[in-house]
Amino acid sequence: MLHLIRAACLLLLLTLISSALSEIVRYDGHKVISVHAGTPEQVKWLGKLHDTSLLDFWTHPSLIRPTDIRVGPKDYGDLMKQLRQQGFNVTVVHEDVQKLIESVGQHPHSKDKRAVKLSSETVIGGFPRYANIYAWAVDKQKSNSGIMQILTAGKTYQGRDQYVIKLGNNGLNKPAIWLDGGIHAREWIAVAAALNIIDKLVTGYNAQDQTIINLLTNFDWYIMPVANPDGYEYSHTSGNRLWRKTLTPHKYGAVGADPNRNWGYQWCITGASHVTTSNQFCGSHPWSEKCVDNMRGALDSIKTRLKVYMTLHSYGQMWFVPYAWSRIAYPQDYQTLVMTGRSAVSAIQRATGAVYSVGRVPDLLYEASGSSMDWVKGYLGTPYVFGMELRPTQNIPNGFITTTDSIAPATEDVWQGLKVVAQRAQMDLRKPSVIG
Numbered sequence: 001m002l003h004l005i006r007a008a009c010l011l012l013l014l015t016l017i018s019s020a021l022s023e024i025v026r027y028d029g030h031k032v033i034s035v036h037a038g039t040p041e042q043v044k045w046l047g048k049l050h051d052t053s054l055l056d057f058w059t060h061p062s063l064i065r066p067t068d069i070r071v072g073p074k075d076y077g078d079l080m081k082q083l084r085q086q087g088f089n090v091t092v093v094h095e096d097v098q099k100l101i102e103s104v105g106q107h108p109h110s111k112d113k114r115a116v117k118l119s120s121e122t123v124i125g126g127f128p129r130y131a132n133i134y135a136w137a138v139d140k141q142k143s144n145s146g147i148m149q150i151l152t153a154g155k156t157y158q159g160r161d162q163y164v165i166k167l168g169n170n171g172l173n174k175p176a177i178w179l180d181g182g183i184h185a186r187e188w189i190a191v192a193a194a195l196n197i198i199d200k201l202v203t204g205y206n207a208q209d210q211t212i213i214n215l216l217t218n219f220d221w222y223i224m225p226v227a228n229p230d231g232y233e234y235s236h237t238s239g240n241r242l243w244r245k246t247l248t249p250h251k252y253g254a255v256g257a258d259p260n261r262n263w264g265y266q267w268c269i270t271g272a273s274h275v276t277t278s279n280q281f282c283g284s285h286p287w288s289e290k291c292v293d294n295m296r297g298a299l300d301s302i303k304t305r306l307k308v309y310m311t312l313h314s315y316g317q318m319w320f321v322p323y324a325w326s327r328i329a330y331p332q333d334y335q336t337l338v339m340t341g342r343s344a345v346s347a348i349q350r351a352t353g354a355v356y357s358v359g360r361v362p363d364l365l366y367e368a369s370g371s372s373m374d375w376v377k378g379y380l381g382t383p384y385v386f387g388m389e390l391r392p393t394q395n396i397p398n399g400f401i402t403t404t405d406s407i408a409p410a411t412e413d414v415w416q417g418l419k420v421v422a423q424r425a426q427m428d429l430r431k432p433s434v435i436g
């Protein structure tokens with residue numbers, strides 16, 4: 001369920017986190033390698049490694065793209081030996097991940113200057129802290145109360161409100177568009193892009209941009225810029241720039257589950273792990289992660305109106321259509337989704353020059369089950385369901401360590417894609433219902 005936030009200021013209750021989380025994690029000497037698979041058997045082998053090892057896969061195994069893996073100095077020799085034995089072509093794309101993180105000033109630190117200055121400044125165009133995002137949203141809402149509301153989908157495990165920004169002018173119960181970013185904590189560009197879309201809609205409405213007025217007249221927009229607030233904050237301040245999961249404690253002292261493997265549709269069948277310490281840990285049961293369960297409630301409460309669901313991730317420049325969980329599973333309207341996706345990526349390429357590939361996750365990468373996209377399509381039956389892997393491409397090896405200059409172009413990619421999808425959804429609403 002979605003609740004309106006009324007308090008002007010919100011105290012964030014930070015629970016004491018376990019000792020496992022009290023140190024700031026460094027990546028000295030960690031490399032990122034690109035593994036090129038040449039055969040389906042090799043992809044299968046990589047998929048097994050992905051599901052069973054504790055290695056940090058930056059990208060999912062794939063036949064048509066290299067698979068990027070971060071590996072620490074202790075495991076490097078052994079992994080390289082195994083990969084060579086399996087006949088893989090491997091290139092080292094980063095010699096030292098710590099240096100990469102520090103080179104762009106993103107090493108988490110409790111004395112981080114950004115932690116002190118809690119204001120609504122630098123939210124647009126930066127990688128803001130969670131409290132700054134809220135302060136910014138409150139400021140924005142005050143001067144745009146006719147079209148903007150701040151809602152909460154519930155509290156996270158650490159007690160943070162999981163905000164949803166609702167945008168739309170007059171009209172009750174209009175068709176709805178949902179956009180979320182940052183379900184994976186380290187994918188900061190996805191959070192930044194979602195925030196910049198909110199800003200674009202509000203600014204455009206005030207500037208009387210007719211396209212934006214139409215989009216806010218025809219639809220209610222629900223934008224959750226930070227879908228995993230605990231993990232996002234942890235990646236900024238107290239812990240680990242490369243944190244992907246939630247922060248819920250699990251068995252054997254493990255912390256966090258993969259919030260995009262925890263959804264209750266074909267849960268934990270493929271491309272996910274029951275090993276609690278794995279980066280792809282699917283949780284102790286479906287919906288075990290509070291932030292995921294909150295999202296379920298919010299989406300369920302608008303399901304009859306929901307026409308578009310879009311979830312933002314990084315990286316690799318891909319436009320996903322359902323389903324992700326199986327190579328042989330297609331939604332009934334698969335052709336429509338692919339055609340819409342192709343139109344969207346053409347619009348993106350025309351506007352920004354960025355090239356996005358379109359397909360199901362298993363077509364472009366390798367199967368992955370328990371994702372938000374599959375649940376929204378398979379359970380809610382929402383018509384237009386997509387996921388985007390934003391910039392950079394895999395040719396630019398920064399991966400998750402994106403810089404602020406990529407925010408504007410990534411936002412433009414999302415914007416161009418969303419406009420196409422919203423237009424399609426709008427055309428469907430005008431069609432007469434088929435009788436019989």
Ligand SMILES: [Zn+2]
Pocket residue numbers: 183184187260313314
């Ligand atoms: Zn992701």
